Amino acid sequence: MKRSGTPIFLFLLFFSLNLKAQKFEKLIQYVNPLIGTEKMGHTYPGATAPFGAVQLSPETDTISYEMNGKYNGEVYKYCAGYRYEDRTIVGFSSTHFSGTGHSDLGDFLVMPTVGKLQLNPGTATNPESGYRSRFSHQNEKAEAGYYKVKLDDSNILAELTATTRVGVHRYTFPKSDQAHIILDLMAGIYNYDGKNVWTYVRVENGNTITGYRQTNGWARTRTVYFAMKFSKSFKSYGQKNYDGKQVYNGFWRKFDQTKNFPEIAGKNLKMYFDFDTNENEAIEVKLAISPVSQANALENLEKEAGNLSFDQVKMQTQENWNKELNKIVVKGSEIEKTNFYTAMYHTFINPTTYTDVNGEYKGLDQNIHKAEDFTNYTTFSIWDTYRALHPFFNIIQPKRNGDMVKSMMAHYNQFSMKMLPIWSHYANDNWCMSGYHSVSVVADAIIKGNYQGDAKEALKACVETANKRDYEGIGQYIDLGYIPAEKNGTSVSNTLEYAYDDWAIAQLAKHLGETEIYNQFIKRSENWKNNFDKNIGFMRPRLADGSFKKDFNALSTHGQGFIEGNSWNYSFFVPQNPDELIKLMGGKKKFASKLDELFTMHLPDEFFADTEDITREGIIGGYVHGNEPAHHVAYLYNWAGQPWKTQAQIRRILEMQYKATPDGLGGNDDAGQMSAWYILSSLGFYPVAPGSEDYAIGSPAIDHAVLNLENGKTFEIEAINQSPKNVYVEKIILNGKEIKNFTLKHSDITNGGKLSFYMSAKSKK
Amino acid sequence: MKRSGTPIFLFLLFFSLNLKAQKFEKLIQYVNPLIGTEKMGHTYPGATAPFGAVQLSPETDTISYEMNGKYNGEVYKYCAGYRYEDRTIVGFSSTHFSGTGHSDLGDFLVMPTVGKLQLNPGTATNPESGYRSRFSHQNEKAEAGYYKVKLDDSNILAELTATTRVGVHRYTFPKSDQAHIILDLMAGIYNYDGKNVWTYVRVENGNTITGYRQTNGWARTRTVYFAMKFSKSFKSYGQKNYDGKQVYNGFWRKFDQTKNFPEIAGKNLKMYFDFDTNENEAIEVKLAISPVSQANALENLEKEAGNLSFDQVKMQTQENWNKELNKIVVKGSEIEKTNFYTAMYHTFINPTTYTDVNGEYKGLDQNIHKAEDFTNYTTFSIWDTYRALHPFFNIIQPKRNGDMVKSMMAHYNQFSMKMLPIWSHYANDNWCMSGYHSVSVVADAIIKGNYQGDAKEALKACVETANKRDYEGIGQYIDLGYIPAEKNGTSVSNTLEYAYDDWAIAQLAKHLGETEIYNQFIKRSENWKNNFDKNIGFMRPRLADGSFKKDFNALSTHGQGFIEGNSWNYSFFVPQNPDELIKLMGGKKKFASKLDELFTMHLPDEFFADTEDITREGIIGGYVHGNEPAHHVAYLYNWAGQPWKTQAQIRRILEMQYKATPDGLGGNDDAGQMSAWYILSSLGFYPVAPGSEDYAIGSPAIDHAVLNLENGKTFEIEAINQSPKNVYVEKIILNGKEIKNFTLKHSDITNGGKLSFYMSAKSKK
CATH class of the missing domain: 3.30.2080.10 (GH92 mannosidase domain)
Known part of the structure; x- marks a missing residue:
């Protein structure tokens, strides 16, 4: 095309941009964030923007890393906070890992309730004992950048969306003069007593609060700052501090800090904000996070979502998702x-x-x-x-x-x-x-x-x-x-x-x-050969004296010198030089037969148990796809x-x-x-x-x-x-x-x- | 003077500045920072610059706020870290209050030792049980901006000086292949188990470390960052973490963090740095603090003291003191x-x-x-x-x-x-x-x-x-x-x-x-009258119903509605309107007699005990000068x-x-x-x-x-x-x-x- 003067050029540009916008297929309809939320997938169903700092998603339980002084295996199931199998929701927090096999996060759990204020989550078997609520998958919808669920016990519709750094909650309440929004700063994923190093909250005005949560977990030294803005001013607010006996609590004791007190700090805090609501009244909560400061969290909030409604944020983020998905x-x-x-x-x-x-x-x-x-x-x-x-x-x-x-x-x-x-x-x-x-x-x-x-x-x-x-x-x-x-x-x-x-x-x-x-x-890259035992055709642990480990079992992971994979899987881990591996394994034919065996063998239960992070469906024969070491093997x-x-x-x-x-x-x-x-x-x-x-x-x-x-x-x-x-x-x-x-x-x-x-x-x- | 052209003017200016510099009398010779370090003065003897952020001073014990689960009255004596009565020094920390009646601080306790490494301070009665050392006042000198003391047990000469934001230590060692400088991050003034919310140390290189100490004390939420630079590279270093059993310690456990490991974090840490020293070898330690960040602490260090030796800092700070003192x-x-x-x-x-x-x-x-x-x-x-x-x-x-x-x-x-x-x-x-x-x-x-x-x-x-x-x-x-x-x-x-x-x-x-x-x-300023009981001529507590409190004792502070002063002292607290007070007290003559009585009465011991923060010498008759409410009374x-x-x-x-x-x-x-x-x-x-x-x-x-x-x-x-x-x-x-x-x-x-x-x-x- 020959340029024919600025105005027409600009018009054409606009037209082509418009065309381009129209060209996007509506691909987010094919995204189902619930995939992987059951069993071992460890994905979460909530709302996030592409590569977003905020992952706003429901938690279905509050499992502790430790129970009765010992590691609690159950915590592993809750890496992403949500399990499809569960029947109650405890709240909606701002940060989640997607698909990990170890965890952390779950910062700033927010939960709307009505009726008598309850600050404990309660139990799954008796949801009435706390602020949690039953829910059903019939009343749940998860999309890229959007999640909604009906909270059955309180009859509140909860909806979530997010920009890159701001989670936006929308809670549609029944009529109530006892509507609450709880901010549980004690909650967290892979939580335990002592994980909260310090938390701090400051009520900036009638509808804005800021603060931070500092933790000692998978990230040893981590602080997340937040700014939280309600679309409606709260009529009152309060907090409860669960720190228990403090050696020293200074002269802040002059104050009654439990009710309408604008600055609190401690290790184990829960806050609540009270509202009167009309039937179907929606309250929006924007919660921005920052790794730097409360000021930055506020700036993130204002710049990304300050002037946008829930629906506008949802539309914008879903457009962004669609744009990303249209890359293929x-x-x-x-x-x-x-x-x-x-x-x-x-x-x-x-x-x-x-x-x-x-x-x-x-x-x-x-x-x-x-x-x-x-x-x-x-x-x-x-x-x-x-x-x-x-x-x-x-x-x-x-x-x-x-x-x-x-x-x-x-x-x-x-x-x-x-x-x-x-x-x-x-x-x-x-x-x-x-x-x-x-x-x-x-x-x-x-x-x-x-x-x-x-x-x-x-x-x-x-x-x-x-x-x-x-x-x-x-x-x-x-x-x-x-x-x-x-x-x-x-x-x-x-x-x-x-x-x-x-x-x-x-x-x-x-x-x-x-x-x-x-x-x-390139010389170092050949070191794999040093663990290859030609006599048995497997990678095998070797002792300091150069000899191979006795009592070796190529099916077992435990104690055999491997992680998340046995020797049967790891013996193929020479992606940089398959030709040489094939040679050492006896040539192409033998090598292919060995691969055949891998894909067809039966891995006995005792050895499957060694293989972390996967369901029985995560393996094909002895090939473990649910873990990564063999991802190139086929x-x-x-x-x-x-x-x-x-x-x-x-x-x-x-x-x-x-x-x-x-x-x-x-x-x-x-x-x-x-x-x-x-x-x-x-x-x-x-x-x-x-x-x-x-x-x-x-x-x-x-x-x-x-x-x-x-x-x-x-x-x-x-x-x-x-x-x-x-x-x-x-x-x-x-x-x-x-x-x-x-x-x-x-x-x-x-x-x-x-x-x-x-x-x-x-x-x- | 008529201006006679720039060059001569400049010359005269230079001359006059020079004259001015010469004009300063050497007044710091009259400063004795040891005044007030015994009994109730609560001053500290160490080095500080005028209005300095750093107050680098010795601690003579490590008294805890709590002992056996109860408040330990002894802690009060150590508001400034140092007591003249004591015979051992545990180390030199960067921050101290001067003359307060409640306390905090004592950040970053540094102590040089030789011989077998000991990371506990030990006891005053058995200094050998820890890193502390005996000292005597004969070998001690305190000046404005300079402090020195001989540590008798280790034969180390310790000297301190400071810029506004940088404490400079100089330790002159005997010959030793086991010289240590200890950084005790668990130490602190008004300390107790749990006061350290988090501490963090990062070894930047062979002679520089940075980090922070975050506490929950008199200041509820406080973090001090530091940067510390040794004049000589340490030959090795290490740490001990006293946190005890941790619920979760993550994958940092992969490392041996106790020896030459550059990044540590926890609540209860002690670090040490090892040196070989020759006879009379001096090692200087610059320790800068910042309320903002480690980067700022480093910048403070470099900008204020980066190129200065201990002696140069001392000279500069003492000049600054002299300048300030010459204001009168x-x-x-x-x-x-x-x-x-x-x-x-x-x-x-x-x-x-x-x-x-x-x-x-x-x-x-x-x-x-x-x-x-x-x-x-x-x-x-x-x-x-x-x-x-x-x-x-x-x-x-x-x-x-x-x-x-x-x-x-x-x-x-x-x-x-x-x-x-x-x-x-x-x-x-x-x-x-x-x-x-x-x-x-x-x-x-x-x-x-x-x-x-x-x-x-x-x-x-x-x-x-x-x-x-x-x-x-x-x-x-x-x-x-x-x-x-x-x-x-x-x-x-x-x-x-x-x-x-x-x-x-x-x-x-x-x-x-x-x-x-x-x-x-001005109307509100007359409210003092509402507590004045004309019948007895004293300020007196009044109940909600308007009546004056029964069982009133003007000599007692306890339970009488006053703080740090009894009614005898507080009844004169109308500095804004003595004339009116005199009138209410019955005229000038009666008023003067009452003042006479205050200055000549005997305050019985039982009531003296009520009066906080002072020695028996802090009162004259019934007039309490050791506390403030009567400071205007004479x-x-x-x-x-x-x-x-x-x-x-x-x-x-x-x-x-x-x-x-x-x-x-x-x-x-x-x-x-x-x-x-x-x-x-x-x-x-x-x-x-x-x-x-x-x-x-x-x-x-x-x-x-x-x-x-x-x-x-x-x-x-x-x-x-x-x-x-x-x-x-x-x-x-x-x-x-x-x-x-x-x-x-x-x-x-x-x-x-x-x-x-x-x-x-x-x-x-």
Whole structure:
């Protein structure tokens, strides 16, 4: 088009923007946030904006981490606060993890009630004993960015929506002169007596309060500030302090702090706000959070939601979700779309935004920093997400993924230990799981051109992290090439993971022309061989004297040197060099048979019990999909010369492990990793070794997909004749040229174009 | 002088500045910080800069607020951390109150040791059981801005100095390969189990650490950040966490955090740093504090002391002290000068600076604020200091006093309760004592022209504070004109204090032409009459029904409606209207006789026990000088027509209540109030009713004084023939004109000039 003068140009621009807006399909209709809320999925059904700092969602119980002085296993079920199986709701809190296998958060539990004020949640079996209420799934609706539920006991309709940093509650009350909104500052997820280090509340005026909650939990030192604004002034308010006997309570005792007193502080506080309500009167509560200060929380509230009603916030956030979901437009059945877009939704929840609207955030050095040219993120469950989630972002969210690497670099720079994050959690490393997989995320993003920062500095951070001799056996790993089993309970999985990570560092070094570092780390990346026992064909713990551990059982995880996977699964964990692994395992045929055995064996119950975080449905034969270590394994048939088995197994996993029901996920969604696996695999390819530009081709489970890339290009995928029976790939054509090696390159996608799969019911063996 | 061109002008300016510098007398030689450290003075001997944020001083024991589950009276003795009576030192901490009767602080206790590491302080009777050391006063020296002591058990010489925000320690060690510097984060003043809400330490590098201590004490919610820099890198370091069993300790348990681990957090931590030392090797430790952040603490450290050695800091701070002390140059005996300049020193310690070098501070709203055009101060013990300390500042530190009013206004603006401070303590009100005497400080500063802010806004803050109906009986006071004794344990003293405060508000309103407010508050200022029982001639508690309390005893404080004073003392508390009080008490003669009785009576032991905070030496007859309510009383003889008795009593109080010895103060110095009384009274005048421009003339105890005022003028005072016997004032000449009414005006001082007293041994009755 030739530019024909400004006015017409502008008109056309407007028209095209408008067209673009209209072009978005209404994809949020396929998102069902209830998927994964039952059994082991650990997702939450509440409202969040894409990568939002606030995750406003119901809690269905208040299980304590400790019961009678001992660890209470029940707490594990409540990682996300909500369990589909439950019949009561205790309230709606502002922060939740999605799909994790350990937890924290649940800050600022809010609950509306009517009638006699009750400040305790009560019990599930006797909801009348507290402020909780029964509810039923008939009266519940969960959408991307919106949740509603009828609270049966109080006849209150509760609705939730959220901007990035502000949760918006709307409670529609019956007529009452005893309507209350409770703010329970003692509540929390993975809570226990002593977890609250300090809480503080300040009533700013008749409808605004601010404060903070400081906790010592999975994040050792964490403070979340809040600002809370009611659409209607409360007629009165009060608090109860459950701190019990205090050694010293100073001269604040001059005051009656229980009623209409504007400033309270302590460890165990509950507040309530009283209202008179008319029939069907709705009270909206905006609750903004900040990692920095109450002032920032107020600013977040005003800037993001100050002038917006509940309905406006909901519309805006759902538009944002729709925009994000439209980054991939697929054709398929309703159920396929539901699975696909719910997976998209789950991948766009974590990592979460960790900057205020003014760019400020609290760093690991406990100081306030300003993110000048990026959005800072937290909630990096990297052991899970380096595998498929971040690679997926490198395709579909490259700008955000670059910022995530910047966030990791900020973590590294601000951290006393000068390490890239293991599990970044609100200006803490909570040290969950193993490896130093940030280096994979960093390398993959840089190699794929998605990092705008100083790449050499990033490489330096990777190298420094990989050389922390005191961390989880790294020193021994460096000295011996493996970690003696006597020294470390997860000696084998650590060695395997380090070796892959080292390979990723080597790739980055090569990319940056740092030959010396490349040589050093490519050598380290072969260390996996040191734990491979050729005699039995399995990865096996090795002692300091070099001998392999006696009493070894490849089916068991417990005490065998692995974490979240037995040797049967971990023995395939050489994503950086399947060819060499195949050689050591006796060649392609033997290797493929071994894979067959993995997928068909029966894992006895005694060994299943070892495998954390999953239901019995989370495994196929001995292959554990509900945990991550084997996520690449089905693709290894490609290397063994039997790609049709990759195709068949991928389709089997997609079908068996992901269902469009609350109990549809066989294991924790793990901050989006399981969902990212689903998306990529159903598009037909998977990043077996992030840090490589190659994707292994599997079997697409969608009929058609268009990837709308940030660079303005589109990548179209069609799977001709695809069906539940036609799972085998007959031919693959990329922009008119056939792909024969079952490998797609990252640049094939980013350059735009068309990938056509010709599917068949017959394998091409 | 006629200006004769720039170069010569500049030369002359330089010359005159130089002259001015030379002009300073070496007055710090007369400061003895040990005065008041024994018995009830509650001063500390350590190093501080004028109005410094850091008060670096030794602790001689670690007494807990609670012992065996009960309040431990011993803790009271350790308000300032140090007791002259003690024989061991446990360490040197960064923050101390000067002269208070309740306490807190003692942050960041540092102790050098040699030999086997011991992390417990041990006991006074068995110092070997811990890190404490014996010391003797022979090996101790305290100066303004400098303190040194030999630690006998370890043979370490400890020296302390400080800038405004940085404490500098210098420890001269013997030769040792086991030298340690301990940082005890569990130590504190008025400490108890649970007072530490959270502590955090981060080892930045081989010689720098940062962190914070968050406490719940007299200040309910308080966090002090620190940065600590050693002049020599430690060879190793470690920590011990005394938190005991933790419900949850997360994945930090992966690490051995006890040794050379750079980031620790918990409630009960002790750290140590190890060195090899040569004979007489000195290690300097700079420890900066900040109310805002570790980054600010580091900035404070670098900006104030980064490039300075211990000796340079000491020289600079002592020069600053000398400059401050030279604001009044007196002639007198050594002892008189010691008393006088030690009093000056004690008045220039509090309030303390509460802004970082970058102007930031944490406000009562928990947010970070920037003091754009003033220094923000905290540590306002206003019930004490409104009487003489702030009036003294209006003469000799007008700029600072204006900033103190700005600090009070910031407190008011940032506080949820919208009140001027009662006792401002590190972004908290600790609510200690009674009245709303900030209004007196505000009114006095504005009336005397020392406030650069918005005076009408300040008046509004005063009025709002005085109308907080829920605070300590104010509502009843407003409604009934007195506080019913059934409702409030200090009903009479509250009413009397409110009445004076109301008068101060009225004066400010008059000054600003706010007639309506004037009328309202001048009326309220007469409420003292409602507690005056004409039948007995005493202030007396009154019940809700209007009747006076039965079983009344004017000698007792306990249960009689007063605080820190019995009716005998408080009945004279109408500083705003002595004439009216005299009338009600039966005329001048009867009034004077009653004063005579007060000064000559014997206060039986049973009633003395009621009187808090003082030694038996703190009273003269029944007159309690060790507490504040009667501080103006000796001057009331002037109103009764017997000024010679004022003169005699003032000299008696000066002589009996202030001695140049560690036990020289008869009561708490009370953040400088006792010392300010000394200075003003020994100069010959006193502000009986702050808010008035008038000073009552007493009897000067110095021979000669020059007040070097900030406006560039000087006010000279001479007391001709003054001696311990010549205490009576024969004649007073101000700038050649005789003063006959025993009243000096504030403007008489600020206009500069000369005041001559002609003294005699014979009274002029």
